[in-house]
Amino acid sequence: MNMREIMKAQQRLQKLQEELEQSQFSGSAGGGAVMITMKGNYEIIAVKIDPEAVNPEDISELEGMLLAAARDAFGKVAEAQQKMFSTLTGGIKIPGLF
Template sequence: MRGMQGMMQKMQKMQKELEKAQQEINETEFTGTSQSDLVQVTVNGQNEVLSVKIKPEAVDVDDIELLEDLVLMATNDALQQVKTTTEEKIGRYTKGLKIPGL
């Protein structure tokens, strides 16, 4: 019985640590940049875009596709940072487990 109770306490502690780590990730802001830092996109840990900053030299009315590519590049960079951080912080709790959404 003691072994089972101890295991339950460890699981509850781990669950609290996991929830804390997830909250930290959700509250963290990640800024992705494009080539030459012409575009910056900031997202939170919930993959919500918070801001987009575009330097004036990135805007060329004759080449809107370049600007679109820069925004896409910066957004993907920021989202990759969220994914990497989540894997680093949450991965130690979920080693080998396939939990949807984590």
């Protein structure tokens, strides 16, 4: 790979990262009772909780759903990042990237 190709790849990576950071990913739990939305840079931008999911006598259930929804959203961002790098590298795995 020559210097020109490296520069093009860096520019493309930067563009893809910017697009990913502006993308939104939603994770849910409890059949949609809890939704967490985050950007591609893992910034949480919204949390929605169905009032029916709130049982003051069992807060641990709501906490579990919040955790599950967050993990779901994080997983979707990680998957999108992996696809982005795979597209950039033509499917070749580069040690240390993913």
